[in-house]
Amino acid sequence: MQATLISDVTFEGVGLHSGALTKMTVRPAHAGHGIWFKRVDVLDRDPHVPATYDAVEMKPLCTRIVNAAGVEVLTIEHITAALAGCGVRNALIELDGPEVPIMDGASGDFVRAFVEAGVQAQDAPLYAIEILETVSVEQDGARATLSPAGSLEIDFAIDFADAAIGAQSKVLNMANGTFVRELSDSRTFCRKSDIDMMHANGLALGGTYDNAVVVDGDDVLSPGGLRHTDEAVRHKMLDALGDLSLAGAPILGRYTGVKAGHAMTNALLRKLFATPDAFRMVRCTPAQLSRLPGVGVKRADLALVA
Secondary structure (H helix, E strand, C coil): CEEEECCCEEEEEEECCCCCEEEEEEEECCCCCCEEEEECCCCCCCCEEECCHHHECCECCECEEECCCCCEEECCHHHHHHHHHCCCCCEEEEECCCECECCCCCCHHHHHHHHHHCEEEECCCCEEEEECCCEEEEECCEEEEEEECCCCEEEEEEECCCCCCCEEEEEEECCCCHHHHHHCCCCCEEEHHHHHHHHHCCCCCCCCCCCCEEEECCEECCCCCCCCCCHHHHHHHHHHHHHHHHHCCCEEEEEEEECCCHHHHHHHHHHHHCCHHHEEEEECCHHHHCCCCCCCCCHHHHHHCC
């Protein structure tokens, strides 16, 4: 079954890139609507922007979508991950600016609000993308792959010179609320030297030590330290789910990322849909539905979210 929220949920916060205060309201939508953004501050052209892989035009450090009229929405990956991780397939997201609020740099605030509001099933079948053949993209030592599996699995590995991050890897099956419990509170991360350079160049103006894990060599500079010893790779997995959700339907397959980022995951989806023999659309059986991200999420899971 498809699903949407029971009621509106509103957030307010600064954008990571602009630093501007933004109000965002996630509204329920009818079955088959999908996930769309609406720029309520845009009055002279079409303000609706689809959260789909083919609307992506990459910007450094985030996922950016643009419609045919040139209206953009930035930094969508944390909200799309939260929607997918809570099983919400249909929603209209209204913003009064160009960027989704960064909140605490993760998806936990969104997840908490969605679970508290409640998710309702809709009387419509749900179709999924079943991976039949392995598809992969590689660039500069990084790789992203989709291969056959009975449910969505994410396998990610990173390797950073900073000892506070270092080499990390993790594999998770995303069924039965795994995203909420294991990934949703894991924050974006960066080096102190990078954030200093970006601020000096007028970039990442909304980035602070409170909405990112900032490291400097061996040290974690963000207040309170890490939420997980492997928080960095968990956040990369969070980003991957948000970017994969732009396929427009749940994926039944294994995503493997090695030093991959937003651009590579988008390139992987574009290659997948350009390879018709590599996938098929299937109407989800009850067994398949039970293994999708978001199914089985309950209020008790929120106790595990920072």
